[in-house]
Amino acid sequence: MAIALVLVLIVVGSVLFHFLSPWWWTPIASNWDYIDNTIIITFWITGVVFAAVVLFMAYCVFRFRHREGNRAAYEPESKRLEWWLTVVTAAGVTALLVPGLFVWNRFVNVPSDATDVEVVGQQWQWSFRLPGKDGKLGTSDTRDVTPENPLGVIASDPNGQDDVVVEAADLHLPVGKPVKMLLRSIDVLHDFYVPEFRAKMDMIPGSVTYFWFTPTKTGTFQVLCAELCGQGHSLMHGVVMVDSQEDYLAWLGEQQTFAQLTAPEQTGSADQIPGKTIASGQEIAAELETVGSR
Ligand SMILES: [Cu+2]
Numbered sequence: 001m002a003i004a005l006v007l008v009l010i011v012v013g014s015v016l017f018h019f020l021s022p023w024w025w026t027p028i029a030s031n032w033d034y035i036d037n038t039i040i041i042t043f044w045i046t047g048v049v050f051a052a053v054v055l056f057m058a059y060c061v062f063r064f065r066h067r068e069g070n071r072a073a074y075e076p077e078s079k080r081l082e083w084w085l086t087v088v089t090a091a092g093v094t095a096l097l098v099p100g101l102f103v104w105n106r107f108v109n110v111p112s113d114a115t116d117v118e119v120v121g122q123q124w125q126w127s128f129r130l131p132g133k134d135g136k137l138g139t140s141d142t143r144d145v146t147p148e149n150p151l152g153v154i155a156s157d158p159n160g161q162d163d164v165v166v167e168a169a170d171l172h173l174p175v176g177k178p179v180k181m182l183l184r185s186i187d188v189l190h191d192f193y194v195p196e197f198r199a200k201m202d203m204i205p206g207s208v209t210y211f212w213f214t215p216t217k218t219g220t221f222q223v224l225c226a227e228l229c230g231q232g233h234s235l236m237h238g239v240v241m242v243d244s245q246e247d248y249l250a251w252l253g254e255q256q257t258f259a260q261l262t263a264p265e266q267t268g269s270a271d272q273i274p275g276k277t278i279a280s281g282q283e284i285a286a287e288l289e290t291v292g293s294r
Contacts (some may be wrong), residue, residue, distance in 0.1 A: 001065065011051045018047065029196035029217040029242065031178075034106060036100040036198065045095055107199065110212040114178040117171070119150050120181070121190030121203045124232030125168040126223055126257070127151055132162025132257060133287045142186045152186065153258050158283035161259040164252065164284065170239040171223075174248040178214040191227035194240055200226055215242040253285040 028036060060256075064072075116137050118129040129151055131137045138153050138160015145152040148169045153160040173179055183192055185203040193200040201211040223238030243251065 004058040004062040004199050005085035007054050007061065011054050011058075015047070015051065018043070020190045021064060027197050027217060028198060029219065029221060030198055031214040031216060034099075034103045034260065037102050040098055041099050045092055049092060085114070107211065110180050110210070111178045114180040114212050116182055117173070117179050118151075118184060119171075119192050119203070121185040121187075121192065121225065121229075121236075123230050124225070124236040126169045126171075126236070126238035128193070129153070129258075130164040130166070130252070131159075132164060132284050134159055134162060138163050138258070140184070145186055148262055149258075155262065161257065162284065163258045164255045165258050165261055166201055166255060170241055170250050172241045172243050172251040173215050174245050175215050175218050175242050178212055180210055180212045183209045183211075188229050189227045190225050190229050190236070193224045193226035194221045195224070196221045197240075202227055218242045221238040248289075249285040249289055252288070253282040257284070 025036065092209040116131055118137055120127040120129070127150060129137060136159040140152045140159040140160070141154055142152050144154055149155070151165060153163060153165070181192065181201070183201055183203040185205045187205060189205070191200055192203060197213050197215070199211045199213045201209050205257060219242055221240045221242065223240055225233055225236035229236065
């Protein structure tokens with residue numbers, strides 16, 4: 001009797017805790033409400049099954065408790081019961097899996113107008129790289145990493161010269177524009193995670209992983225590393241600021257390009273440089289403003 005009561009209390013307590021708990025997700029700031037919905041469906045299915053199984057157990061403990069003279073009936077097989085259990089379990093597992101497949105389909109299909117943004121994880125800091133006027137990121141190699149070239153951009157690749165390099169500082173993104181985050185690590189496993197964006201992905205040395213999202217709210221969001229990556233893992237914080245288009249361009253105008261970083265004696269805008277080999281962040285921002293993209 002006491003055990004049946006404890007089982008019922010476990011169910012009531014769990015349900016109350018779920019609905020009354022002050023802990024819930026931080027408000028979403030991206031397009032990935034599909035992920036939230038899928039988790040809510042999972043909560044409902046697993047919650048209902050949990051309550052049903054534990055309450056059934058409580059019922060059995062009470063109903064078939066020991067009484068003098070009672071004997072258990074031996075019934076090793078029940079076709080009807082097995083049929084029902086198979087159907088209900090299959091329906092439950094299907095309902096758990098199908099929403100996830102829809103979300104994954106969206107997750108891996110990046111919109112064609114998404115802008116590439118590279119994130120580089122390193123013990124224990126975040127750096128970023130944005131494509132320059134050409135809209136293309138230059139190739140990179142971890143072996144090319146030096147103090148002047150912290151992200152290992154391959155200097156001979158012309159696509160990389162105008163890339164905007166943001167080393168261990170805040171990343172800014174324009175609100176309402178889809179971005180494809182290209183994830184690279186130059187040492188160990190990391191995982192780029194901004195809770196408000198929901199989407200996240202592991203970063204694996206030697207390969208480029210990715211995910212995409214559209215920031216839907218302006219604001220300042222904290223970046224966490226979601227992969228245990230060494231002693232400083234818990235301190236591996238960064239900041240993503242989602243700006244209006246004007247604020248974003250103003251920030252972009254202050255950034256340095258790869259060419260400027262590696263040729264410090266040639267600072268200034270391309271107009272002052274023979275051959276115009278160096279584009280500044282300012283020029284890239286001006287170009288974007290005229291194109292009206294990103
Ligand atoms: Cu990390």
